[in-house]
Amino acid sequence: QVLLVESGGGLVQAGDSLGLSCAASGGTFSSYAMGWFRQPPGKEREFVATISRSGGSSYYAGSVKGRFTISRDNAKNTVYLQMNSLKPEDTAVYYCAANSLGAFITDMRNADYWGKGTQVTVSS
DSSP states (O other): OOEEEEEOOEEEETTOOEEEEEEEESSOGGGSEEEEEEEOTTSOOEEEEEEOSSSSOEEEOTTTBTTEEEEEETTTTEEEEEEOSOOGGGOEEEEEEEETTOOOOOSGGGOSEEOOOEEEEEEO
């Protein structure tokens, strides 16, 4: 069983930056592809970014490409999401996800494990 714990959420102003972390335990972190999803208020959960097992490849949703960066440190069993130039529409609960087969997680159905989420609120 893999446990994922997100941290780093908070309240920021539009244009600010914020970094999220997701610490994993209970599995072989370097064998999992990792991803970030978010759920805006009143909306469905949506894909944000995903990264390969080694960290050498990544893929982003169009709405965040160029502003967000996903990275990972396999020695620390942690995946990160650096968010720059934040907008009010980035307000959401951000979730970390893992795929045990090492496949990119661009769809919720590809995730085997989920964290409980961390709230990010961007004020205008």
